[in-house]
Amino acid sequence: MGALFNLILINPTVNALLIFLFVFHQLRIPGALGFAIIALTSSIRLLFNPLYQNQMKMAKEMELIRPELDKLSKQYKNDKQKLQQAQLKLYQDRGLNPASGCLGAIIQIPIFLALYQVLRMFLLGSSKSVVLKVNELAYLPVIKIAQLDPHFLGFNLSVSPSQYKEFGWHYLLIPLITGALQYFQVIYQQGTPVKTEIKKIDGKTGEQKPEDFQKMMAKQMKIMFPLMIGYFSYILPVGLALYWNVFSLFTIFQAKSKTWKKNKK
Incomplete structure (x- = not known):
């Protein structure tokens, strides 16, 4: 399972960060690692923006019908089956599917976990060990790094x-x-x-x-x-x-x- 997670998520995320690093190095922008982290994080956030918007919309809709759900809970407090049926009917009448918001969150979890682990890989450990490790995962020789400068806007990111x-x-x-x-x-x-x-x-x-x-x-x-x-x-x-x-x-x-x-x- 760990090897599959690395193959599908960790390795592509490492290479995406290396590509951003390569771009900022070519542009000779100081603090390339910091800008690469911002670019990668922003890209992933934008990629999942439709799912996030759906979550927020669903949360707002659920908040709007909260009073009706509370009424149903009181009305059928001694009959869970009728309560579930009444809640389901309310969702259908309003065109809501609460599971859709949860599904979006579940899909995002492994992606963000991979991003977190990749950043830890780049930031924890000695510079030499990090360079060796990430270069082993690089898909293309051109994006391999000779060294890693962790400084960004007056801070050492590591x-x-x-x-x-x-x-x-x-x-x-x-x-x-x-x-x-x-x-x-x-x-x-x-x-x-x-x-x-x-x-x-x-x-x-x-x-x-x-x-x-x-x-x-x-x-x-x-x-x-x-x-x-x-x-x-x-x-x-x-x-x-x-x-x-x-x-x-x-x-x-x-x-x-x-x-x-x-x-x-």
Whole structure:
């Protein structure tokens, strides 16, 4: 299984990164490895953009029908079979297929895992061992590298921010920036909770917020996930934080662009 994963995903990803490296070297652009990581990450993100858009659309549609799903849960709380039938009918009436969003996420997982492992391959270990290893996987002699310069915009991509005492305090900016971008990414992905009107005991119209458990989980995600990714970006090489940040920026930009389009309308 491991050999097949390497053949189908790891090796092509290594070669894609080597091609971008070759291009930036030919253009004599400083920090070629950093720009190659950005280019490869962006390419993969754009490749899967239709699936991502479908996931976001499905998540939004599911949020819109959440009040109706809650009503069904209360109505058939003692009959799971009827609840499933009622939920299925609701999905069919709305033209929704919740499994399609999950399928898109499942398809993306091995691709992003391969990208992560390739970046670790380039960033962990000595420069000589990395050069030898990636050159063995190169499809074409022209994209093989003689050396690997890990420096990019004043940072060594193979160094972790936890080594700031040795390499400089500015490395501490990396986990702070990464955590902040992850926070905004979570905010934009969660969106605004849907509220539904109900009648209070006194007959006045009020608002019913999403279930307390869901609200609690959403709040925890806003804090815990950015802290977790921020910590990982503190103990892992800067190049991996660059990879995370590119994905975050794509998500944030897409969310903002949708907001701009709505405001124009």
